[in-house]
Amino acid sequence: MRLLAIFFLFVNFLYAFEVKNGKSLIFELQNIDKNAKITFLNKTHKPIKHPKKEGYYLVIIPIDYKTEAKEYSLEYTYQNKKVTQAVHVKKENYPKEQLSVEPSKVKPPKKYLDRIHKEYEEAKKIYATSTDKLYFNSPFIVGIKTQITSEFGSARVYNDVLKSYHGGVDFRAKEGTKIVAINHGKVVIASERYYAGGSVVIDHGFGIYSSYFHLSKVKVKKGDLVEQNQVIALSGKSGRVTGPHLHLGIKVSSVNVDPLDFINQINALLALN
Ligand SMILES: [Zn+2]
Secondary structure, X not given: OHHHHHHHHHHHOOOOEEEEOOOEEEEEEEOOOOOOEEEEOOEEEOOEEOOOOOOEEEEEEEOOOOOOOOEEEEEEEEOOEEEEEEXXXXXXXXXXXXXXXXXXXXXXXXXXXXXXXXXXHHHHHHHOOOOOOOOOOOOOOOOXXXXXXXXXXXXEEXXXXXXXXXXXXXXXXXXXXXXXXXXXXXXXXXXXXXXXXXXXXXXXXXXXXXXXXXXXXXXXXXXXXXXXXOEEEEEEOOOOOOOOEEEEEEEEOXXXXXXXXXXXXXXXXXXXX
């Protein structure tokens, strides 16, 4: 029986995975243990015990937006065995956006540089932390059903200067719209920040974080445990914005991924009867 299972594992790995930059590679594995190691582009990823399917593990590999389109190798080590799997990264055709914002939010005044640096370092440290506990066991919700005003991945040209790409998805939301947690987790940031404005970041475990920016009122505190669909804030237009909206982001192992793609993929593996 065990031999047969291992045989199937190899069969599964015979074809190349295909994934686009900015998206996530999410799949499940059987017959491994929590000490198995999955390595991709010099980063090691821990398998996550499937919360609903006995004997299964989830593997989530974020593909950075800036990953060059070509074939890579994913290495998978368990019980002294090593399996390699080809991963073909393709280029997504993301749009370009021209935005005009207050000049001070593009090139911030000197007096804010310390604050910006501090906020950046604080967030970086949090996102790099992988909590060894999965806070959720059911599918994610998007929580807001309004029109998307800016998709994940748009190249951002602020006042004619190419600054970055859009690391989340923006939903139209008039000021004061109730914002809910997309899944269970622990609040790790609940504060007012220079670029993101009123911000909430939730740790969902195993390096998965959701973020909610430009809020007018934050209704949770750092350290709070929140439930899926719990109101955590009211939307607003704080920080670097062109108007009121909700910016929703998901990071996995410090990498921004397309939130809606992540939710669709992980939900397909979590939605079991
Ligand atoms: Zn945004």
